[in-house]
Amino acid sequence: xxxxxxxxxxxxxxxxxxxxxxxxxxxxxxxxxxxxxxxxxxxxxxxxxxxxxxxxxxxxxxxxxxxxxxxxxxxxxxxxxxxxxxxxxxxxxxxxxxxxxxxxxxxxxxxxxxxxxxxxxxxxxxxxxxxxxxxxxxxxxxxxxxxxxxxxxxxxxxxxxxxxxxxxxxxxxxxxxxxxxxxxxxxxxxxxxxxxxxxxxxxxxxxxxxxxxxxxxxxxxxxxxxxxxxxxxxxxxxxxxxxxxxxxxxxxxxxxxxxxxxxxxxxxxxxxxxxxxxxxxxxxxxxxxxxxxxxxxxxxxxxxxxxxxxxxxxxxxxxxxxxxxxxxxxxxxxxxxxxxxxxxxxxxxxxxxxxxxxxxxxxxxxxxxxxxx
Amino acid sequence: xxxxxxxxxxxxxxxxxxxxxxxxxxxxxxxxxxxxxxxxxxxxxxxxxxxxxxxxxxxxxxxxxxxxxxxxxxxxxxxxxxxxxxxxxxxxxxxxxxxxxxxxxxxxxxxxxxxxxxxxxxxxxxxxxxxxxxxxxxxxxxxxxxxxxxxxxxxxxxxxxxxxxxxxxxxxxxxxxxxxxxxxxxxxxxxxxxxxxxxxxxxxxxxxxxxxxxxxxxxxxxxxxxxxxxxxxxxxxxxxxxxxxxxxxxxxxxxxxxxxxxxxxxxxxxxxxxxxxxxxxxxxxxxxxxxxxxxxxxxxxxxxxxxxxxxxxxxxxxxxxxxxxxxxxxxxxxxxxxxxxxxxxxxxxxxxxxxxxxxxxxxxxxxxxxxxx
Numbered sequence: 001x002x003x004x005x006x007x008x009x010x011x012x013x014x015x016x017x018x019x020x021x022x023x024x025x026x027x028x029x030x031x032x033x034x035x036x037x038x039x040x041x042x043x044x045x046x047x048x049x050x051x052x053x054x055x056x057x058x059x060x061x062x063x064x065x066x067x068x069x070x071x072x073x074x075x076x077x078x079x080x081x082x083x084x085x086x087x088x089x090x091x092x093x094x095x096x097x098x099x100x101x102x103x104x105x106x107x108x109x110x111x112x113x114x115x116x117x118x119x120x121x122x123x124x125x126x127x128x129x130x131x132x133x134x135x136x137x138x139x140x141x142x143x144x145x146x147x148x149x150x151x152x153x154x155x156x157x158x159x160x161x162x163x164x165x166x167x168x169x170x171x172x173x174x175x176x177x178x179x180x181x182x183x184x185x186x187x188x189x190x191x192x193x194x195x196x197x198x199x200x201x202x203x204x205x206x207x208x209x210x211x212x213x214x215x216x217x218x219x220x221x222x223x224x225x226x227x228x229x230x231x232x233x234x235x236x237x238x239x240x241x242x243x244x245x246x247x248x249x250x251x252x253x254x255x256x257x258x259x260x261x262x263x264x265x266x267x268x269x270x271x272x273x274x275x276x277x278x279x280x281x282x283x284x285x286x287x288x289x290x291x292x293x294x295x296x297x298x299x300x301x302x303x304x305x306x307x308x309x310x311x312x313x314x315x316x317x318x319x320x321x322x323x324x325x326x327x328x329x330x331x332x333x334x335x336x337x338x339x340x341x342x343x344x345x346x347x348x349x350x351x352x353x354x355x356x357x358x359x360x361x362x363x364x365x366x367x368x369x370x371x372x373x
Numbered sequence: 374x375x376x377x378x379x380x381x382x383x384x385x386x387x388x389x390x391x392x393x394x395x396x397x398x399x400x401x402x403x404x405x406x407x408x409x410x411x412x413x414x415x416x417x418x419x420x421x422x423x424x425x426x427x428x429x430x431x432x433x434x435x436x437x438x439x440x441x442x443x444x445x446x447x448x449x450x451x452x453x454x455x456x457x458x459x460x461x462x463x464x465x466x467x468x469x470x471x472x473x474x475x476x477x478x479x480x481x482x483x484x485x486x487x488x489x490x491x492x493x494x495x496x497x498x499x500x501x502x503x504x505x506x507x508x509x510x511x512x513x514x515x516x517x518x519x520x521x522x523x524x525x526x527x528x529x530x531x532x533x534x535x536x537x538x539x540x541x542x543x544x545x546x547x548x549x550x551x552x553x554x555x556x557x558x559x560x561x562x563x564x565x566x567x568x569x570x571x572x573x574x575x576x577x578x579x580x581x582x583x584x585x586x587x588x589x590x591x592x593x594x595x596x597x598x599x600x601x602x603x604x605x606x607x608x609x610x611x612x613x614x615x616x617x618x619x620x621x622x623x624x625x626x627x628x629x630x631x632x633x634x635x636x637x638x639x640x641x642x643x644x645x646x647x648x649x650x651x652x653x654x655x656x657x658x659x660x661x662x663x664x665x666x667x668x669x670x671x672x673x674x675x676x677x678x679x680x681x682x683x684x685x686x687x688x689x690x691x692x693x694x695x696x697x698x699x700x701x702x703x704x705x706x707x708x709x710x711x712x713x714x715x716x717x718x719x720x721x722x723x724x725x726x727x728x729x730x731x732x733x734x735x736x737x738x739x740x741x742x743x744x745x746x
Binding site for chain 2: 329
């Protein structure tokens with residue numbers, strides 16, 4: 001009996017949106033879902049009790065960051081990532097592939113794996129598919145990602161194809177190296193914006209029968225429309241009986257576009273990063289809390305939001321940012337994650353009732369209105 | 374009927390320590406107590422729900438900071454400081470006297486009041502006794518402090534005496550200007566390290582019948598022993614029927630020394646500021662969490678502490694500081710305030726049972742032992 005189980009509960013009557021769930025040894029995750037990013041064992045500035053209150057069901061940790069600091073052996077010795085950071089519900093770890101592309105210095109990729117220099121202290125480190133599996137098993141996440149080869153877009157077809165084919169070969173090596181039966185391993189579909197390469201990758205990985213699949217290598221410079229079209233072309237070839245995860249995406253509208261096309265899982269630093277920069281996501285679009293218009297505004301960010309930030313006034317939150325108080329970034333991070341989770345909860349209900357397309361249209365219409373004065 | 378009422382519940386049999394309480398329209402404060410400092414309407418990094426969990430009963434706000442940003446009229450318009458920041462229990466505001474001495478630029482003091490330049494934007498501002506009262510009434514704190522003249526120590530007796538006599542005249546002006554009957558006004562005893570001037574100041578202020586009295590102008594460069602001796606010499610002349618507040622003090626040992634000599638209230642930025650700098654206060658003395666000895670330490674800071682930081686390991690908190698995660702300062706601030714409140718709760722119980730001197734000795738003995746390895 002598998003310790004990880006995906007269940008497809010309902011398909012929306014008018015779109016590819018789907019309502020599902022998966023079960024791990026640490027509990028059930030209702031889909032579609034958004035995963036806040038806890039890069040280094042902490043969603044920046046958010047105490048774990050407050051993170052639970054946002055409605056988050058699963059949190060992402062970054063293998064690349066944690067292997068550098070504090071090191072996966074320290075985390076393992078302290079009982080694994082959950083015990084280390086105090087989050088008791090499911091966690092997913094990425095494989096480091098994207099950070100080698102975006103963050104590490106002097107990365108060299110060969111068939112064996114990657115050699116790079118740490119962005120912290122410049123020390124030379126190697127990461128292979130086997131090592132990425134080993135590190136994630138030490139961290140003890142509930143879902144581990146296969147090690148993939150991410151390249152910049154746009155790029156010549158030959159390079160995109162090579163990286164995709166290598167990603168498939170590496171996925172097989174990851175599968176062979178994986179031993180923990182309380183951890184599910186997802187494979188990542190690559191192939192840039194070349195639909196036939198995406199399709200080929202999705203099919204070859206599907207044949208390996210992973211418990212879940214991700215779409216990687218998007219949101220790296222292409223237009224939103226290019227991304228949506230590519231998601232549509234890719235999802236078509238991904239197994240219906242497995243969860244689908246769109247990595248590193250995105251804005252609230254990107255989440256709704258992804259769900260419309262059959263995606264189940266998302267992660268992004270945007271709610272936390274933008275929150276730290278005084279931007280609040282709301283049902284009526286983004287608010288920039290440093291704006292002087294909020295100086296004496298007694299209203300909460302959103303009337304119906306239950307988060308701690310919305311128990312204060314916009315004026316108070318503006319004051320915190322103007323006075324450079326840490327509590328400003330903290331409160332907006334909490335609000336934004338709560339907003340994302342409320343959006344996902346709304347999407348789940350809408351799919352259950354076959355009205356996802358209406359929900360999608362209503363959300364876009366409200367966002368376009370802007371926050372009322 | 375007074376809206377502020379002090380009650381002396383019990384005097385320790387073997388010291389001047391006393392167990393009391395006072396009642397405000399926003400609830401009772403058990404004495405002795407420690408007030409965390411929420412300078413600009415926020416105890417740095419601590420969400421208000423987490424602040425409540427530290428056991429804090431009353432929080433301090435700074436008039437000087439709030440008058441500059443966001444301005445007391447903004448706070449008043451938004452329903453007062455409690456509503457602004459979300460703290461529902463009692464609050465005390467200082468008068469700005471100490472910040473004029475420590476923070477403002479080019480401060481000039483005359484009999485009328487002070488003229489200074491804002492440390493934020495250099496704009497010229499005047500603060501008089503009447504204005505300090507007015508601002509605090511706009512903020513709506515439960516306890517307001519009279520405006521005092523703070524000077525550097527050591528200083529020539531003539532200057533100390535002038536500042537003390539001016540502080541007495543200003544206290545009378547504050548009393549006359551004060552109108553809110555839901556706000557108690559405390560006067561501040563000055564007089565440097567000159568015991569006769571302290572005694573004279575205490576007596577003259579006592580004759581004006583304020584609902585509470587503070588000892589100001591200490592912890593500004595004198596040795597701890599000089600401070601303790603001065604507290605002892607001053608408390609002797611302060612009314613027994615009113616709460617006694619030692620301003621801006623201090624370390625855990627300073628609090629116990631103050632209580633031993635009959636002090637009821639304290640405030641200090643030390644638990645929050647030191648927490649932000651990776652220092653944890655514990656029953657076995659301070660711990661510096663950046664230290665490599667904690668790299669793999671699975672234990673909490675303190676076994677019996679109920680705070681969120683103590684639901685994590687020392688290793689995790691060290692990791693947060695090394696990785697420069699905001700959560701490190703947040704967790705240690707919460708722990709340190711919780712530690713101060715647990716110390717105060719221990720002192721209150723000990724006084725009730727006439728064993729304060731034993732409690733005091735036990736605390737010092739444990740602090741001297743250092744944290745066990």
